[in-house]
Amino acid sequence: MGLAPTFRTRMRRVPSVLPGFGITLGFALLYLGLLVLIPLAAVFWRASGLGAQEFFALATHPRTLAALKVSFGASLAAAAVNAVFGTLTAWVLVRYEFPGRRLLDAVVDLPFALPTAVAGIALTSLYAATGPFGALLAPLGIKVAYTWTGIMVALVFIGLPFVVRTVQPVLQDLERDQEEASASLGASRLHTLVRVVLPTLAPSLMTGFALAFARAVGEYGSVIFIAGNLPYRTEIAPLLIVIQLGEYNYAGATAIAVLMLIIAFVLLLVLNLLQAWGRRRLGGR
Template sequence: MTSTTASTRWRLKEPSIIPGFGLTLGFSLAYLGLIILIPLAGLIFRASSLSASEFLSILTDERTLAALKISFGTALIAALINVVFGVLICWVLVRYDFPGRRLIDAMVDLPFALPTAVAGIALSALYAPKGWIGAWFTPFDIRIAYTPIGITIALIFIGLPFVVRTVQPVMEEIDREVEEAAATLGANRFQTVFKVLLPSLLPAIMTGFALAFARGVGEYGSVVFIAGNIPYVSEIAPLLIVIRLEEFNYAGATAIATIMLVISFAMLLIINLIQSWSRGRYGHG
């Protein structure tokens, strides 16, 4: 018994493979707590000051529901579009070498470097009824700016890099010999893409989708200009939170923020579960 206990203690005191693990873990947890956990706890604590009836009243308010629907609906549509075209862009950048490839690759990161307010103003100027692009749709009575369509375009703009930069490294690791082997075994291009390549890319695609969706839900700067901020039509939930704060209605603002937090967490949890399932099914990660 004594020798076993001593052996166990000796193993526990063995130095970690990573130098300074205990110190770095402590800093990591402290940073996580200060930057993320404490603000979230404060948000939930502030919202808990509301009674159940007051919280339910804010939740069921038509303006709140409309803003949440616009924010989550446009973010979901934009993330789905980014998945399709982001994977296509990755395929072109990884599988082909052509003049201007490096320039296109650098342009993908432009939404990261461009201030969101600048992006919003630029998109508003382009898609406004008298803008360079919006003017082409005006004769057909189609409005892009100041509608959910404009919001979706802004979210596509800011969310595309998340998909491309997540999927691109994984696609680069897939050897061309895998495609050649599939073709040798009789698979056509459709079967090679959907049965050989996409299963390998699915976890990365889901990660890119989750990042683009999460960014879209909370986006403010690039959306507020092109949205038009019309209640029940093109008003996003982050803007409604700002309006409640300007009205000194802190309880209402924190309640809406808490609702967004719960919905976002639930959707990201579902996405992570799908990721885990795909990794287990296809043996990646």
């Protein structure tokens, strides 16, 4: 008899500011279904109109493979660049006080607000052979605009804020006690960075990398102006979809979209698994 009140106390629900689990789960599934699952299902359904043979022929067409290679290759490369320089930018914004720091912090978010077409035009005018930067690089034999390098420049521009904004809060919460303890034990700065700081930043860094990559894969407006759009060389997959739509080949456009969805899903799944592994490893230390 004496255990009954204790049992009832343990079974008492903890009050919450949100509705119950059933209601919130239902709203979450409804919201996810209307905005994500149903549109994606419609894409797969529309692509099924091609048939297996036509879908395979379109998927293995050299122009399609070249466009997918450009899109995903440049996106991975740009995300890797942003992972390095975005972390450095976040480090400077968090660890140092200097004139103009707040302005620099605000400028980081500029790619979020700037229309992608405006960004593409601006980057093209800067890096074209007659532009301020392009004219300086041309004598060195470096051509940026209308090349694969130009695509990377555009993707780095639109993806940088994702890495900065995911790493910055972790750096702000990161206490310096561990760094000071590592230094007091005789560790070098490089050793402290590799063994103390980077393992803590790894999950957020991986998240920023995945967000920058996902944003770059579907980018269109800022890339088409600087890419040159040469088939088999600088043509991106989203542009190939637009070309198919312009030819009223809706099934072909959705088929390419399905290919992009499948490849992007697999790559993001791998990144999420790596992120989860990093968190488990960090939690076990």
